[in-house]
Amino acid sequence: MPVSSRTTAVCVLAAAAINPAFAGGGGLLATSGLQSIEGSAGGGLTTWAMIAGHGEEGERAMGAGVARAITDGFALTSASAYASWNNRFEVSLARQTLELDALVEMGATDRTDVSLDLIGFKYRLGGDPVYADYGQFAVGALYKHNRDADLVRLAGAERSSGVDAYLAWSKLWLDGPWHRNWLLNVTLRATQAHQLGLIGFEDDYRLSAEAAVGVFLNPHWVVGAEYRNKPDRLSNAAEQDWADVYLAFFPNKRWALTLGYLDLGSIGGVDDQHGWYAAVQYGR
């Protein structure tokens, strides 16, 4: 946690300091998505086709955020930052730190935490979540590096770094059921990772799918749910699909706050990991 919170403070300060060079704000409120725990624009657990920030064509955007998830046995901190251009291209950086309380208690490891670095690229193929009938499509890739090669080996994973590649689709319907605006995201992902990469990677890829829905109670408040399908490839540490329900608040185009309730299934051999999620982000 200390490392991550320092990273975040630096990211937020950097965004605030550099912002005069970054104009922007022509995108509709909340069409930025949120910053996912992997750094790319998305929800909390899933990645969406939206390009981070409220920039439109001819504009740039950047921002930073921090998310914290606490379950019965673990705690995850994700600090992330992004920059985006022309509502077309997004680059993101993130560091995740997973605190291994449950495993330490069991005497399974003497390490208190494990960290993962993520570099993400996303490109909008075309469309628009609001104005195009067919929504918005994007492709992206995440390069992930686990900073604890020993723990990865101990867990039985083949590699300490890996790549995710994904195709994402987002659509925001104006005036849907109950005269509310509705959001749907679907992403197909090829991944080498065990638990996002927090316990390492394999040589070959598995396909997984994720989806998120949201309903705008009004322009500033969104309530929704996410589901993320995950591979299950480590014999000594079963991995399960992830799900959450969330409430996000966009007071303006700079800040966003998210609260969620998570069901992360089994992690590192410790079953039934449920808990809370909170995130704050700032961008311009």
Added chain:
Amino acid sequence: MVVSLRFVPALIGLCLLTGCALTPKQSLFEALGGHDGIAALVDTAVEHSVTDPRFGELFANTDQDRLRTQLADQICELSGGPCVYQGLSMAEAHSGMQITPAEFNWFVEHTRLAMTERGYPVGTQNRLLALLAPMRSEVLGDPDQVFEAEPEPEDPLGME
């Protein structure tokens, strides 16, 4: 507290299915307050846009009274009111203005803000925005026109 979220895929499916089930509607024209409500709404939205330093200059050469009448007529007709819009098509009316996606969104936001200021509920706001959104492709400038409008000077370096 332990709550399983394994129901989330079912929830997502349900959300998609309910997209088919719509409740009966009060006419949007009535919900907007008829002719008077629409006129007041258009006044507020145009006022905010014209004075917005980001893109207010777009309206500099526009006959403001005519713009308000035309907009009100259009909203009246779209919302099911007893009007027939007889002005130019959206493509003709904005031809050559090179309106950017950001500028279009700012006008949408001022319209949304005007509806909030005038006390319309979120549902009514969304109904109107859904009717206005399809105009975007006609309102936006055609990016190809930029190159036609600004031909390369024949002697850019002044060599002759």
